[in-house]
Amino acid sequence: MTVLQTDGLTKRFGGLTAVDEVDMSIDKGEGVSLIGPNGAGKSTFINLVTRRLEPSEGDIQFNEQSILGLDPHEVVQRGMSKSFQTASIFPDLSVEENAIIAALAAEHGSFRFNFLRHRNAYPEVTRVADEVLESVGLYEQRNATAKNLDYGNKRRLEIGIALAAEPDMLLMDEPTAGMSPEETESTVELIKEVKEELDLTFLLVEHDMEIVFDISDRIVVLNRGQVIAQGTPAEVQDDPAVQDAYLGGAEE
Numbered sequence: 001m002t003v004l005q006t007d008g009l010t011k012r013f014g015g016l017t018a019v020d021e022v023d024m025s026i027d028k029g030e031g032v033s034l035i036g037p038n039g040a041g042k043s044t045f046i047n048l049v050t051r052r053l054e055p056s057e058g059d060i061q062f063n064e065q066s067i068l069g070l071d072p073h074e075v076v077q078r079g080m081s082k083s084f085q086t087a088s089i090f091p092d093l094s095v096e097e098n099a100i101i102a103a104l105a106a107e108h109g110s111f112r113f114n115f116l117r118h119r120n121a122y123p124e125v126t127r128v129a130d131e132v133l134e135s136v137g138l139y140e141q142r143n144a145t146a147k148n149l150d151y152g153n154k155r156r157l158e159i160g161i162a163l164a165a166e167p168d169m170l171l172m173d174e175p176t177a178g179m180s181p182e183e184t185e186s187t188v189e190l191i192k193e194v195k196e197e198l199d200l201t202f203l204l205v206e207h208d209m210e211i212v213f214d215i216s217d218r219i220v221v222l223n224r225g226q227v228i229a230q231g232t233p234a235e236v237q238d239d240p241a242v243q244d245a246y247l248g249g250a251e252e
Ligand SMILES: Nc1ncnc2c1ncn2[C@@H]1O[C@H](COP(=O)(O)OP(=O)(O)OP(=O)(O)O)[C@@H](O)[C@H]1O
Pocket: 013, 016, 017, 018, 036, 037, 038, 039, 040, 041, 042, 043, 044, 045
């Protein structure tokens, strides 16, 4: 099944075409990375897909339905979750409460202020929350207050919060930005683990090629808004057009 598909997706800012007729599709269970030199159009593409920017032309289908016309929160409700860039953790709540809120918010479509009091009425939600904490390695620490977690575990909790919504696709924008090499390694391992365990579909934007090559089933390369190459890590690595794009970018 195709989870995400764009057809002729285009975004112009005045005379500049930031995303230029991009056709991209992601199948269920596939981990795809979007790479390209600075200014290639990666952030613009993500903002189009999450409906934070209106396309100039083209269509976006999520779970085989067009999402043009939807608001960003409606896209989230349809099952597209974004991790890592927003501060999604409630610092004074426990690890488990954070996961429960995320699972409940997905279940009910919106945040309900008093729902922690009613959580026993939602055994299914607690089950999802605990499973997610298990898969990100935080189950043992489920009663800890979120703000007391160390940096690496906070990032684990952020992934857990994104996963608790049981997304059909997870978007990750530079998930390891600002991390130490050790934290980066453990986050990459974690993403690989949850991908395996949950058959996770993801779209990753990442500058660090080592991570991209390690983690991706497929890589799509953008340059000046256009897809100039795509394929497995090995195929993309050997593609002269990709090497040119990066060298060209470095010379500018
Ligand atoms: N709101 C905007 N108004 C005008 N131009 C924009 C806007 N957003 C992006 N651009 C331009 O569109 C092009 C693509 O930018 P974008 O940020 O999508 O690239 P990127 O691949 O994410 O780059 P980076 O890797 O540096 O984050 C750039 O030339 C940028 O200056």
